[in-house]
Amino acid sequence: MSTLFLYPLRIGNVRLDNNLALAPLAGTSNLAFRPICRRFGAGLTVTELVSARGVCHDPDFHRNWRYLVFDPAERPIAIQLFGSDPKDFSHAIRRILEHPLLGRCSMIDLNMGCPVNKIVKAGEGAALMRTPDLAAWIIEASVKTAGAFNKPVTVKLRKGWDDDHVNAVYLARRAESAGAAALTIHGRTRSQFYGGQADWSIIGEVKAAVNIPVYGNGDINSPSAARRMIRETGVDGLMIGRAARGNPWIFSWLTNALGAEDPKADAAPGLTPDDKIPVILEHLDSLIDLRGESTAVREMRKQLIFYLSGTPRGAEIKRRAMAAGSRSEILAVLEDWRIKCEKHCEHS
Numbered sequence: 001m002s003t004l005f006l007y008p009l010r011i012g013n014v015r016l017d018n019n020l021a022l023a024p025l026a027g028t029s030n031l032a033f034r035p036i037c038r039r040f041g042a043g044l045t046v047t048e049l050v051s052a053r054g055v056c057h058d059p060d061f062h063r064n065w066r067y068l069v070f071d072p073a074e075r076p077i078a079i080q081l082f083g084s085d086p087k088d089f090s091h092a093i094r095r096i097l098e099h100p101l102l103g104r105c106s107m108i109d110l111n112m113g114c115p116v117n118k119i120v121k122a123g124e125g126a127a128l129m130r131t132p133d134l135a136a137w138i139i140e141a142s143v144k145t146a147g148a149f150n151k152p153v154t155v156k157l158r159k160g161w162d163d164d165h166v167n168a169v170y171l172a173r174r175a176e177s178a179g180a181a182a183l184t185i186h187g188r189t190r191s192q193f194y195g196g197q198a199d200w201s202i203i204g205e206v207k208a209a210v211n212i213p214v215y216g217n218g219d220i221n222s223p224s225a226a227r228r229m230i231r232e233t234g235v236d237g238l239m240i241g242r243a244a245r246g247n248p249w250i251f252s253w254l255t256n257a258l259g260a261e262d263p264k265a266d267a268a269p270g271l272t273p274d275d276k277i278p279v280i281l282e283h284l285d286s287l288i289d290l291r292g293e294s295t296a297v298r299e300m301r302k303q304l305i306f307y308l309s310g311t312p313r314g315a316e317i318k319r320r321a322m323a324a325g326s327r328s329e330i331l332a333v334l335e336d337w338r339i340k341c342e343k344h345c346e347h348s
């Protein structure tokens with residue numbers, strides 16, 4: 001393994017095989033998808049965001065199980081919580097870590113970056129960047145509770161609230177003082193949501209300001225972008241979000257290319273439907289195990305749009321994928337996709 005761009009990391013007492021992570025992605029980073037990314041090379045994965053208060057009021061974890069559940073074999077994994085009350089975080093973390101399965105998670109991640117209106121109106125997610133004292137209390141309370149179980153706490157931040165309130169460096173220092181074991185910095189402000197380009201310079205500023213591992217996040221979608229992120233910012237880890245949707249192979253592409261001396265390894269892997277379909281079906285079947293066929297198929301339709309993106313003249317296939325109502329209908333769409341791609345290859 002090249003030591004320049006791909007290397008093991010340590011977060012608190014947790015050793016990670018490498019410095020690549022699958023970002024928390026609501027609607028995507030669940031038990032059906034994370035293990036696939038892990039197998040393709042993600043050194044760490046993170047659950048979808050889960051409400052700390054919701055966990056406090058969910059005596060048997062019934063309502064939140066689908067967000068929290070993981071397979072011990074997919075570790076290292078972080079469970080991500082959001083909220084605005086330090087007491088909720090303490091209570092939720094204690095309940096999670098006392099649970100026989102959930103307590104085997106590797107670490108707890110605190111969401112301080114979610115831009116969604118409903119969340120920030122409640123003072124949660126990215127709104128915590130506007131209340132740094134409260135953010136620090138939440139981190140302290142979480143670190144104290146998780147620490148009693150020997151679990152590290154990490155924090156995911158944005159650049160700031162908006163261009164007039166860029167305070168990631170200040171908050172990162174507060175997070176480190178409050179006991180955070182690692183940070184992720186998404187180089188956009190809350191006002192930007194997911195638009196525009198991520199500002200990587202702020203990520204470099206945070207990295208220079210703290211002594212704990214920092215993951216850079218925002219717009220990493222290729223080996224060249226990954227290398228550029230490390231060169232420009234000096235970050236320890238790379239967290240990949242949207243580029244992994246419908247594309248868990250991004251992790252094998254990155255591990256192969258970043259670990260190789262040969263620049264040819266940067267070439268995109270050129271996957272065919274024959275490579276992709278078994279993985280898509282594995283994803284679908286895991287979703288069916290989790291949610292039952294009808295919900296799983298509805299959820300999978302959104303993922304299929306990502307899996308099918310880049311298909312030459314793929315609008316018709318995508319339209320049919322969006323209308324599929326059962327596993328067998330998805331199977332039929334994928335088979336037609338395979339045939340269509342074969343024909344396209346013959347003619348091009």
Ligand SMILES: Cc1cc2nc3c(=O)[nH]c(=O)nc-3n(C[C@H](O)[C@H](O)[C@H](O)COP(=O)(O)O)c2cc1C
Pocket residue numbers: 023024025026027047048049080111113114156186194217218219220239240241242243
């Ligand atoms: C659909 C979607 C869902 C997301 N869900 C979460 C989440 O649950 N928790 C979180 O911290 N960030 C969440 N994010 C933000 C990503 O983790 C990541 O910070 C962001 O997409 C930027 O990285 P990227 O350019 O690699 O996608 C979400 C982003 C998207 C697009």
